[in-house]
Amino acid sequence: MTSNYIPGLEGIIAAQTAISMVDGENGRLVYHGYVIADLAEEMSFEEVAHLLWRGRLPTRAELDALTLELAGSRNLTPAATATLEALPTDTDPMDVLRSVVSVQGVEHRLEKPTIPLAIHLAASFPTILAAFHRRQQGQPAIKPRADLGHAANYLYMLNGKESSPEIVHALNTYLVLLADHGMNASTFTARVIASTDSDLASCVVGAIGALKGPAHGGAPSAVIEQLEQMGTAQNAERWMREARTRKVKFMGFGHRVYRVYDPRAKILKAMCERMNPDFYALATKVEEVALRILHEEHPERPQSTNVEFYSAGVLQAIGLPKQYFTPTFAVSRAAGWTAHVLEQVANNRIIRPQSEYIGPEPRKPVPLAERG
Amino acid sequence: MAEFSPGLEGVVAAETAVSEVDGAGGRLIYRGGYLIEDIVPVAGYEEAAYLLWHGELPAEKELEALRQQMSAARTLNRSARGCLTALDPQTDAMDVLRTVVSAQGASKTFSKPTLDEAVALTAVFPTIVGAAHRRRQGKEIVEPRADLGHSANLLWMMSGEEPKSDQVRWLDTYLVLLADHGLNASTFTARVVASTGSDLCSCVVGAIAALKGPAHGGATFAARTMLDKIGSAENAEKYLTEAHGRHERFSGFGHRVYRTYDPRAKILREMAKTASPELYKTAARTEEVALKILHDAHPDRPNATNVDFWASVVLTGAGIPKELFTAIFATSRVSGWTAHVLESLADLRLIRPASHWTGPEPGKKPAQLAKR
Numbered sequence: 001m002t003s004n005y006i007p008g009l010e011g012i013i014a015a016q017t018a019i020s021m022v023d024g025e026n027g028r029l030v031y032h033g034y035v036i037a038d039l040a041e042e043m044s045f046e047e048v049a050h051l052l053w054r055g056r057l058p059t060r061a062e063l064d065a066l067t068l069e070l071a072g073s074r075n076l077t078p079a080a081t082a083t084l085e086a087l088p089t090d091t092d093p094m095d096v097l098r099s100v101v102s103v104q105g106v107e108h109r110l111e112k113p114t115i116p117l118a119i120h121l122a123a124s125f126p127t128i129l130a131a132f133h134r135r136q137q138g139q140p141a142i143k144p145r146a147d148l149g150h151a152a153n154y155l156y157m158l159n160g161k162e163s164s165p166e167i168v169h170a171l172n173t174y175l176v177l178l179a180d181h182g183m184n185a186s187t188f189t190a191r192v193i194a195s196t197d198s199d200l201a202s203c204v205v206g207a208i209g210a211l212k213g214p215a216h217g218g219a220p221s222a223v224i225e226q227l228e229q230m231g232t233a234q235n236a237e238r239w240m241r242e243a244r245t246r247k248v249k250f251m252g253f254g255h256r257v258y259r260v261y262d263p264r265a266k267i268l269k270a271m272c273e274r275m276n277p278d279f280y281a282l283a284t285k286v287e288e289v290a291l292r293i294l295h296e297e298h299p300e301r302p303q304s305t306n307v308e309f310y311s312a313g314v315l316q317a318i319g320l321p322k323q324y325f326t327p328t329f330a331v332s333r334a335a336g337w338t339a340h341v342l343e344q345v346a347n348n349r350i351i352r353p354q355s356e357y358i359g360p361e362p363r364k365p366v367p368l369a370e371r372g
Numbered sequence: 373m374a375e376f377s378p379g380l381e382g383v384v385a386a387e388t389a390v391s392e393v394d395g396a397g398g399r400l401i402y403r404g405g406y407l408i409e410d411i412v413p414v415a416g417y418e419e420a421a422y423l424l425w426h427g428e429l430p431a432e433k434e435l436e437a438l439r440q441q442m443s444a445a446r447t448l449n450r451s452a453r454g455c456l457t458a459l460d461p462q463t464d465a466m467d468v469l470r471t472v473v474s475a476q477g478a479s480k481t482f483s484k485p486t487l488d489e490a491v492a493l494t495a496v497f498p499t500i501v502g503a504a505h506r507r508r509q510g511k512e513i514v515e516p517r518a519d520l521g522h523s524a525n526l527l528w529m530m531s532g533e534e535p536k537s538d539q540v541r542w543l544d545t546y547l548v549l550l551a552d553h554g555l556n557a558s559t560f561t562a563r564v565v566a567s568t569g570s571d572l573c574s575c576v577v578g579a580i581a582a583l584k585g586p587a588h589g590g591a592t593f594a595a596r597t598m599l600d601k602i603g604s605a606e607n608a609e610k611y612l613t614e615a616h617g618r619h620e621r622f623s624g625f626g627h628r629v630y631r632t633y634d635p636r637a638k639i640l641r642e643m644a645k646t647a648s649p650e651l652y653k654t655a656a657r658t659e660e661v662a663l664k665i666l667h668d669a670h671p672d673r674p675n676a677t678n679v680d681f682w683a684s685v686v687l688t689g690a691g692i693p694k695e696l697f698t699a700i701f702a703t704s705r706v707s708g709w710t711a712h713v714l715e716s717l718a719d720l721r722l723i724r725p726a727s728h729w730t731g732p733e734p735g736k737k738p739a740q741l742a743k744r
Contacts, residue, residue: 086454
């Protein structure tokens with residue numbers, strides 16, 4: 001019998017969506033019809049979140065209303081604050097986020113997912129992460145400021161002071177670029193959970209768990225670590241060739257969907273050149289060598305730099321600690337996750353695929369006393 | 373391009389030896405090739421969990437070792453305790469479970485899923501469910517007992533009283549029956565999260581989140597709620613006829629996979645006669661009438677009683693309040709979730725399906741804010 005099993009569900013259409021499209025052949029990422037390059041450096045995260053949630057860019061009045069609602073939802077519930085304080089300071093911030101978002105969402109149990117609930121949850125991410133970061137530093141949490149936007153307020157709560165417009169703009173661009181990306185594993189997780197009619201917090205908590213995996217969102221800090229091991233551009237090729245003999249994976253390369261340069265990586269690369277010249281010098285050399293080696297090994301495969309690679313340089317330039325790279329990815333993707341949940345719920349059918357049994361033919365069990 | 377199959381119906385998303393649902397034949401096969409009706413007479417929950425994890429039933433020495441390992445892992449760690457006490461005592465038991473499991477598994481280092489972690493996570497579920505129940509009632513939390521097995525401990529930590537042996541047997545049988553069931557939505561969620569290389573706790577938290585949905589794990593609660601509304605065998609026909617007239621779905625009937633009577637429902641139905649004789653009468657009459665109405669309305673459709681219907685009667689007999697039904701379901705299924713995650717590690721591949729774009733033609737230019 002031939003197997004119908006489709007590893008990784010590659011090429012299987014699991015949803016119809018109007019939220020984002022990854023055009024892998026042409027290297028385009030599209031949010032509701034807009035190409036990412038037209039949004040990235042022009043729009044605020046709030047405008048893009050509105051686009052993902054409602055399907056269109058906001059008018060001035062709508063943007064003001066959304067900004068106000070986000071700012072008004074930044075405080076944690078007493079239970080969420082207490083949970084945050086109960087976790088040891090050396091806990092992985094992704095585990096903190098998973099646990100505290102789970103508590104923050106408790107108040108809305110089994111309500112049908114709505115846009116206000118999406119706003120409420122998305123608004124809490126920066127507060128949770130910043131408060132935990134402050135605790136790790138032995139400093140008190142900073143109260144959110146309603147007059148600052150999503151990106152600016154996140155930095156303010158992390159550092160206790162306002163960041164320069166350039167830094168705020170860089171973080172905002174990052175948040176816009178990463179806000180959605182088709183049927184990636186964490187978004188798909190959120191949609192599977194939504195398909196059981198579960199609540200929004202459950203969907204988002206599941207998605208955080210999926211994003212944590214190194215094959216998904218868990219890679220950008222690994223990019224930095226690898227670059228640190230190489231140390232210098234001169235040393236890159238020797239290190240990388242040697243690493244390959246030990247089957248070490250190059251972090252930040254390859255993607256299931258893109259066959260050409262990831263359009264987000266292109267924008268982030270240009271930002272690195274401006275903001276993080278040391279990183280840029282080493283990274284461009286490593287990129288050149290990595291693509292060359294990967295091409296030598298598999299000339300038939302398209303090889304490309306993915307979004308994680310230059311994300312690492314941008315987030316480093318913004319001043320985020322490595323541990324907060326993946327959680328900050330989550331801050332951005334929370335908009336996409338919740339938008340997908342709302343879309344799934346609007347036209348739902350429980351996602352329950354099949355499995356193919358590869359175990360033994362039915363047989364009789366032996367009672368305990370006769371086993372041995 | 374492949375076609376969109378809503379709910380991924382008919383798509384094979386995994387190869388598995390953990391369990392097989394033979395819908396046409398009405399058979400549920402657990403790892404090792406054992407039919408569920410053959411396992412129930414010879415194995416308790418710990419043995420069934422061992423079977424799902426290892427592929428073979430344990431010998432006496434192995435079972436003893438597993439019991440000791442579980443017994444040592446029943447206590448909540450500091451993070452989990454802090455998190456539990458931070459939650460409002462009235463919090464939904466599934467939200468408590470999702471949050472406290474997340475905290476129990478929160479860690480400073482990242483680790484790949486292991487069997488020891490699977491055992492530890494499984495062992496701690498009764499502790500959390502018991503504590504959630506006690507807090508809800510405004511009572512002191514009861515600590516686990518080393519001399520009691522999994523099911524007995526759960527009842528002990530709920531009531532603080534020595535459970536009756538019949539009660540333990542009814543609950544234990546339920547836990548054996550529900551421990552795995554092919555690629556259901558929560559198990560699939562766990563496998564999607566695992567596919568990113570994430571940790572075991574994230575997989576299990578995601579699965580809890582999916583199980584919470586009324587279309588998945590919430591069905592037992594819904595079945596019991598319907599039986600409560602019906603109230604007596606005499607009222608069944610009137611209630612169901614009216615409900616059918618209002619196009620209400622009957623809770624506890626129908627299943628995506630089974631085309632005949634669910635083998636688990638058959639076992640629970642028999643047990644319900646002694647576990648809860650009064651409720652059994654109402655349920656038996658309800659089943660008779662519901663199946664007739666459904667058959668008359670859709671003679672072409674197989675509309676059999678599902679496991680949730682009879683589970684709701686047996687759990688009632690075991691002394692479980694209906695607010696805990698879904699959490700008890702999770703307490704069983706966690707062994708299956710973890711077995712699937714561990715199995716998937718052998719050939720890990722990112723689960724990243726495609727989506728079909730239904731949005732506007734890409735490339736439209738965004739208007740400036742002032743012009744919208």
